[in-house]
Amino acid sequence: MVSERTSIAVVGTGWWSSMTHVPTLAENGRVEKLILVDRSREAGEAVARRYKVPLERVYTSLGEARAAHPDLTGAVVAVPHHAHVPVAKEAIELGLHLLIEKPLTIYARDARDIVEAADQKGLKVLMGYTFPYLDPVVAARRRIDDGLIGEIEYINCNMTSMTVEFYRGNPGAYNDVFNYPVQGPDKNTYSDPAVSGGGQAHLQITHLAAMMLHLAPGLRGEVVTAFMNKLDTRVDVVDAIALRLSNGAVATMGSSGNIAPGDRGSVEVHLHGSRGR
Numbered sequence: 001m002v003s004e005r006t007s008i009a010v011v012g013t014g015w016w017s018s019m020t021h022v023p024t025l026a027e028n029g030r031v032e033k034l035i036l037v038d039r040s041r042e043a044g045e046a047v048a049r050r051y052k053v054p055l056e057r058v059y060t061s062l063g064e065a066r067a068a069h070p071d072l073t074g075a076v077v078a079v080p081h082h083a084h085v086p087v088a089k090e091a092i093e094l095g096l097h098l099l100i101e102k103p104l105t106i107y108a109r110d111a112r113d114i115v116e117a118a119d120q121k122g123l124k125v126l127m128g129y130t131f132p133y134l135d136p137v138v139a140a141r142r143r144i145d146d147g148l149i150g151e152i153e154y155i156n157c158n159m160t161s162m163t164v165e166f167y168r169g170n171p172g173a174y175n176d177v178f179n180y181p182v183q184g185p186d187k188n189t190y191s192d193p194a195v196s197g198g199g200q201a202h203l204q205i206t207h208l209a210a211m212m213l214h215l216a217p218g219l220r221g222e223v224v225t226a227f228m229n230k231l232d233t234r235v236d237v238v239d240a241i242a243l244r245l246s247n248g249a250v251a252t253m254g255s256s257g258n259i260a261p262g263d264r265g266s267v268e269v270h271l272h273g274s275r276g277r
């Protein structure tokens with residue numbers, strides 16, 4: 001375990017980092033200095049005030065922050081999807097370990113570039129998937145590793161979540177549910193395909209796929225086919241995906257973002273193997 005204290009930058013001080021990364025890092029005794037970077041100084045300062053980060057630790061570019069704090073060792077990338085690649089590449093150039101929010105990138109080729117660039121510099125890249133760390137998922141993985149269900153033959157999983165208003169560019173519809181600590185996401189972050197890359201698949205099926213692949217260690221998708229409906233938005237809201245996995249197993253993943261505000265939704269992964277399920 002690393003015991004020394006370290007200095008971390010959070011790049012992108014929007015909804016998600018102001019609800020999760022910033023408060024968590026601000027309270028973590030192993031963080032020497034928390035640096036906030038946002039291209040909008042106003043957004044950075046609002047979050048700094050909320051969590052009592054000194055205003056002189058707010059920057060509008062990562063390069064500027066690194067120059068002022070040579071002891072910086074890592075960065076959390078929590079900017080909209082289309083900005084993940086330039087921000088991550090800059091951070092790698094600056095020699096920083098990374099936690100990159102999901103989806104890592106919009107295109108797989110960019111993800112490979114990032115992993116390769118980080119490897120070349122001996123830097124670590126962690127992705128913002130939270131489900132594999134939950135106790136029931138850790139316990140399930142342990143039993144699967146112990147051979148409880150044998151060789152995986154069939155997986156079906158689904159996730160429903162309250163996201164459709166994000167895709168409509170109307171995040172204010174969830175004010176009462178999320179109680180955004182500073183402010184909600186920008187209206188374009190999840191509704192404009194040029195910014196987000198897509199809708200429910202990029203936002204939620206990435207979580208589901210991460211959990212499915214975590215629970216099916218070593219397996220990868222080899223053939224994938226999908227159907228989607230955008231409803232009244234410009235991105236996918238309802239998706240159905242079928243896959244053939246690398247050991248010949250088959251899997252289905254389904255997801256809808258069109259559930260009512262306040263509905264907690266559902267996440268299910270069912271694994272069926274040669275010895276049971």
Ligand SMILES: NC(=O)c1ccc[n+]([C@@H]2O[C@H](COP(=O)([O-])OP(=O)(O)OC[C@H]3O[C@@H](n4cnc5c(N)ncnc54)[C@H](O)[C@@H]3O)[C@@H](O)[C@H]2O)c1
Pocket residue numbers: 011012013014015016017037038039040043077078079080081083087101102103128129130184185186189203
């Ligand atoms: N892990 C999860 O469960 C989870 C949940 C929600 C969001 N997220 C992810 O978090 C990320 C951020 O989402 P959000 O909802 O907070 O977005 P947001 O719209 O609330 O905030 C984005 C912030 O990034 C800033 N920004 C944009 N481009 C920048 C750049 N090049 N450099 C510096 N700052 C820049 C904007 O000014 C804004 O303050 C996304 O990747 C999203 O998918 C993850």
